[in-house]
Amino acid sequence: MKNRFDDKVVVVTGGTSGIGLATAKAFAAEGASVFITGRRQDALDAALKQIGGRVTGVRGDMAKLTDIDCLYDAVQQKHAEIDVVFANAGGGEMAPLGAITEEHYAKTFDTNVKGVLFTVQKALPLLKDGASVILTASTTSISGTPAFSVYSATKAAVRNFARNWILDLKDRHIRVNAISPGVTETAGLDELFGGGAQAQGTKDFLATLIPAGRVGQPDEIAQAVLFLASNEASFVNGVELFVDGGQAQI
Template identity: 55%
Template sequence: MGQLDGKTALVTGATAGIGLATARRLAAEGATVFVTGRRKDVLDAAVAQIGPNAVGVQADVADLDALDRVFDAVRERGQGLDVLFANAGGGEFAALEDITWEHYATTFNTNVGGTIFTVQKALPLLNRGASVIVTSSNIDVKGSPSFSVYAATKAALRSFTRSWAAELVGRGIRVNAIAPGPIGTPGLRGLAADEAGADALLDGLASGVPMARLGEPDEIADAVLFLAGKGSSFVTGSEIYVDGGASQI
């Protein structure tokens, strides 16, 4: 018996890293997992990795029409939605003097707008007792040179988590945030211009973690599973930091 047998979940941004690891974990626990990604070939490969409990829907969360297609697919299954992991997002380095309108708009439209409208469009499908989990970041309580726009989006998501938890508590729906620290994902390596730069970036980030290493995507998946399941039934409006102590000690 899995922890999520008979449940339906949606994981956005599930083709790599944290999203893929979490989708695999939720599926392994018995959930039917709808997963999204922007590129069909990469999405198909992720669905194959996740297994027979996965349903792929090609979508960019910053595209409202694409989000409608995602929730149409969930609606057609007829079981509602028990777990929503609003995970899709990203960012790039830009020092204050180099921030452009495009950089600002793209980052906010994806990380903030995409999350807002993912949760909003899920509302009619969320079953009583459903769990909504938002991917924030431990950077939401820290200053980070050249990453200020990304950090601001994550601080916004932390605030939305509290407000949505207050709005939805009457429906028995819990809303929480997960705040990863530096996690060894393709997206993190992709922040650097080349492989040598990526190695230096990851080494530098690991050195700032009290546990002296990067986290693994599966470690975030474990925390998401906790928030998705009965073990967190009295937890809402909270943020769980999974960052090796980087924001706490």
């Protein structure tokens, strides 16, 4: 069977761990030339070894426009066009209303909203007509989470980027979709939940709220991203695809 992404050029931001790393590995395994970003060189080097295949790492913070420029400069050194952009870089921290600082607000919105916006906008000159753009949103965009309002607001913004950008890009037939993972087994989630036994206890509790009876795995999110990027999803545009074991549907 022919690999779906043979000779395709794919950009994955935040590709050094968790969902981004799993997705970069999946694209590379299906023949793509993959470019990943990460803020730490050691993590970037480790990810490149795990991914294998035709993969290039570019160190950078996607909240910084100059770093986004460096990413696309690196792509242009090897390729004339991009087929897929997975704008995945993001993150967040807990802060209840009453304890939210300007720094917390700015950091979260810069990473999750500004970074996604300019990652896609600066890709436009290189994006092939008919390309696919996938944005990482979250189930938090439609459900309340204590002490997580700023992060949740950023993901609601990301989801609405997809709705609007399909109109801006319709003449180029570029599809834009959002993927909304639920609770997923990643190092970032463990850190958010306090690590160790505390994190495991939180995940175990959350698993009881998920119809599938467990938390998700990064590879499961990755396969959904590849579907949205593939020709099989050629008539899927502007959607929010929940990959959450059913939690957001009840």
